[in-house]
Amino acid sequence: MTSTNPEPASRFLRACAGLPVDATPVWFMRQAGRYMPEYRRIREKFSLLEIVERPEIAAEVTLQPVQALGVDAAILFADILLPIIPMGLKLEFAKGEGPLIHNPIHGIGDVNRLRRLDSRTELGHVMETIHLLRGELPAEVPLIGFAGAPFTLACYMIEGSGSRDYRHAKSLMLSQPKTWQALMEKISEALVDYLLAQIDAGAQAVQLFDSWVGALSPADYVTYVQPYSSLVLQTVAKTGVPVIHFGTGTTSLLEHMQAAGGTVIGLDWRVPLDDARRRLGWNQPVQGNLDPVDLFTPLPVLQQRVEDVLHRAGGQPGHIFNLGHGILQHTPVENVRAIVELVHEKSAELRESV
Amino acid sequence: MTSTNPEPASRFLRACAGLPVDATPVWFMRQAGRYMPEYRRIREKFSLLEIVERPEIAAEVTLQPVQALGVDAAILFADILLPIIPMGLKLEFAKGEGPLIHNPIHGIGDVNRLRRLDSRTELGHVMETIHLLRGELPAEVPLIGFAGAPFTLACYMIEGSGSRDYRHAKSLMLSQPKTWQALMEKISEALVDYLLAQIDAGAQAVQLFDSWVGALSPADYVTYVQPYSSLVLQTVAKTGVPVIHFGTGTTSLLEHMQAAGGTVIGLDWRVPLDDARRRLGWNQPVQGNLDPVDLFTPLPVLQQRVEDVLHRAGGQPGHIFNLGHGILQHTPVENVRAIVELVHEKSAELRESV
Numbered sequence: 001m002t003s004t005n006p007e008p009a010s011r012f013l014r015a016c017a018g019l020p021v022d023a024t025p026v027w028f029m030r031q032a033g034r035y036m037p038e039y040r041r042i043r044e045k046f047s048l049l050e051i052v053e054r055p056e057i058a059a060e061v062t063l064q065p066v067q068a069l070g071v072d073a074a075i076l077f078a079d080i081l082l083p084i085i086p087m088g089l090k091l092e093f094a095k096g097e098g099p100l101i102h103n104p105i106h107g108i109g110d111v112n113r114l115r116r117l118d119s120r121t122e123l124g125h126v127m128e129t130i131h132l133l134r135g136e137l138p139a140e141v142p143l144i145g146f147a148g149a150p151f152t153l154a155c156y157m158i159e160g161s162g163s164r165d166y167r168h169a170k171s172l173m174l175s176q177p178k179t180w181q182a183l184m185e186k187i188s189e190a191l192v193d194y195l196l197a198q199i200d201a202g203a204q205a206v207q208l209f210d211s212w213v214g215a216l217s218p219a220d221y222v223t224y225v226q227p228y229s230s231l232v233l234q235t236v237a238k239t240g241v242p243v244i245h246f247g248t249g250t251t252s253l254l255e256h257m258q259a260a261g262g263t264v265i266g267l268d269w270r271v272p273l274d275d276a277r278r279r280l281g282w283n284q285p286v287q288g289n290l291d292p293v294d295l296f297t298p299l300p301v302l303q304q305r306v307e308d309v310l311h312r313a314g315g316q317p318g319h320i321f322n323l324g325h326g327i328l329q330h331t332p333v334e335n336v337r338a339i340v341e342l343v344h345e346k347s348a349e350l351r352e353s354v
Numbered sequence: 355m356t357s358t359n360p361e362p363a364s365r366f367l368r369a370c371a372g373l374p375v376d377a378t379p380v381w382f383m384r385q386a387g388r389y390m391p392e393y394r395r396i397r398e399k400f401s402l403l404e405i406v407e408r409p410e411i412a413a414e415v416t417l418q419p420v421q422a423l424g425v426d427a428a429i430l431f432a433d434i435l436l437p438i439i440p441m442g443l444k445l446e447f448a449k450g451e452g453p454l455i456h457n458p459i460h461g462i463g464d465v466n467r468l469r470r471l472d473s474r475t476e477l478g479h480v481m482e483t484i485h486l487l488r489g490e491l492p493a494e495v496p497l498i499g500f501a502g503a504p505f506t507l508a509c510y511m512i513e514g515s516g517s518r519d520y521r522h523a524k525s526l527m528l529s530q531p532k533t534w535q536a537l538m539e540k541i542s543e544a545l546v547d548y549l550l551a552q553i554d555a556g557a558q559a560v561q562l563f564d565s566w567v568g569a570l571s572p573a574d575y576v577t578y579v580q581p582y583s584s585l586v587l588q589t590v591a592k593t594g595v596p597v598i599h600f601g602t603g604t605t606s607l608l609e610h611m612q613a614a615g616g617t618v619i620g621l622d623w624r625v626p627l628d629d630a631r632r633r634l635g636w637n638q639p640v641q642g643n644l645d646p647v648d649l650f651t652p653l654p655v656l657q658q659r660v661e662d663v664l665h666r667a668g669g670q671p672g673h674i675f676n677l678g679h680g681i682l683q684h685t686p687v688e689n690v691r692a693i694v695e696l697v698h699e700k701s702a703e704l705r706e707s708v
Contacts, residue, residue, distance in 0.1 A: 171650035251605035269571045296525035
């Protein structure tokens with residue numbers, strides 16, 4: 001494990017460190033995806049899991065948006081559910097149905113049967129993809145690794161699929177607290193192993209996706225989730241590599257997520273960026289938070305929405321431009337490209353005027 | 355239109371008015387539903403729309419939870435989408451799929467074709483159900499009428515079904531603001547007509563359900579939604595009948611929803627009740643906010659969760675106990691009944707100790 005430079009050169013890593021930048025860095029969650037014709041061509045030949053298992057293809061897909069859009073960071077092409085396969089869960093990506101787990105967690109017996117993850121061997125293809133990417137990416141475009149956060153992964157493992165209400169996961173959490181604790185400990189241990197392996201392989205930042213955490217009350221977050229997210233975030237942060245802590249629907253949870261850890265806090269559009277920066281302190285780097293639906297509006301509207309986010313960021317260091325959630329299918333590619341140009345251009349103007 | 359008594363006698367109406375009560379009133383969103391065996395028996399014979407069109411059956415279903423649970427209010431059995439049928443939308447409740455609209459709104463032409471609602475004739479069966487219920491309900495159990503809020507109805511009308519991201523609705527809102535305005539005006543006018551008709555027929559309170567409003571940023575809520583919700587809420591409030599203004603995922607929106615109107619603000623579990631009461635002011639009556647998933651936990655856990663809500667309500671007048679969203683399918687009936695007893699018993703104790 002190596003420490004990052006004290007003064008990183010790239011816009012993205014400088015913003016993670018709260019350092020001044022020439023223009024606000026921008027990348028997009030799910031920037032490699034079905035909205036891109038070059039991605040769809042690959043997906044005609046390979047399933048999602050087949051892409052991930054072939055490092056050359058996974059690297060190619062990761063590079064597609066870097067080449068097409070001019071973003072300031074690449075994000076590893078993978079899926080948050082990859083680590084649960086070697087842990088013993090039978091995962092299938094059913095066509096049009098999303099992920100499906102055939103042996104979801106019901107009780108302590110299932111938790112006890114979970115295997116300890118050895119990411120370097122069992123997810124060696126992911127590490128190989130990272131290795132390849134570091135050889136191919138330009139120096140000014142850092143590579144972001146990622147993982148799902150303990151709560152979001154636990155929800156998948158218990159529900160066995162997507163869910164509207166997380167009924168099984170939340171009722172196990174409340175009704176079988178020892179089982180929940182054992183599960184969250186095993187997941188956290190696996191995530192530390194997985195993220196450290198990604199960093200060793202060359203990831204220059206990592207993002208922890210707690211996409212479903214907004215389903216919880218603050219009190220439940222603090223009791224049942226924060227200790228495990230904290231363990232993962234704090235352990236990984238010791239490497240010196242920046243960690244982005246992201247969730248959606250988190251207006252009630254922001255301070256608790258910040259307390260759990262993360263070099264950067266990822267925000268969705270439900271909380272105004274200026275409110276969030278005031279609440280978290282202006283020295284807390286943040287990432288976000290354009291509504292992904294804004295990319296379906298005509299350019300003059302989109303431009304106004306992008307500028308609004310930049311204005312709310314206050315022209316202060318420590319802002320990484322992103323959406324508040326992943327790019328949606330059917331998003332017009334030209335609008336994604338337009339955002340990159342707009343963010344670079346307008347943020348540079350804003351900086352001069354501050 | 356008649357004004358309510360200056361000093362209502364029932365717990366529910368007293369709490370709506372912020373008056374002291376002997377015990378906190380409690381009712382549940384979707385308290386008549388599939389989790390009840392007596393409801394399932396009716397649903398074996400009739401579809402949802404068939405029940406609604408038969409006032410005797412709709413009244414019977416409305417009364418089921420009052421008899422089985424001892425709740426402090428009845429809520430009319432109906433569906434928020436009823437008014438859009440006479441407005442010209444072809445609505446189907448597809449088995450296991452939820453509502454489906456075969457001619458969703460795409461542009462101004464579709465909005466112009468919407469018909470003006472005459473609730474008294476076109477939804478006369480709803481008014482007849484209310485009339486029957488007022489004859490059957492005991493005096494201490496008021497009847498709540500309801501409607502979907504303009505934003506949530508507009509989303510359904512544009513999306514044509516449920517949605518994860520409200521992409522079509524939100525992009526129409528941003529890209530075709532005049533079309534959005536025309537649609538929201540037509541919906542608001544229909545809602546005023548519908549709610550006033552319910553009140554004339556005998557509804558003693560009404561709830562406006564903005565179930566999907568949590569998908570919006572505060573700025574978009576203020577620009578595109580608040581004026582229309584406000585028109586409906588303020589017009590209906592002139593009758594003197596209490597209006598409950600409810601939404602989910604509204605932590606960022608609470609003050610704006612309060613500014614729009616509502617005698618009572620309905621809260622979900624994502625915002626702690628004490629935080630919400632501090633933000634809205636202790637003289638603002640509120641309703642909520644147990645997580646519906648809590649009803650799947652064992653009684654000692656459930657009891658602790660119910661008491662937590664009561665403690666956060668602060669033993670102060672102006673709290674109506676409810677869930678933060680509708681009762682989920684498969685909820686154990688005995689747990690719903692237990693909550694009613696617990697709320698009455700514990701809130702009376704808490705009041706004595708304040």
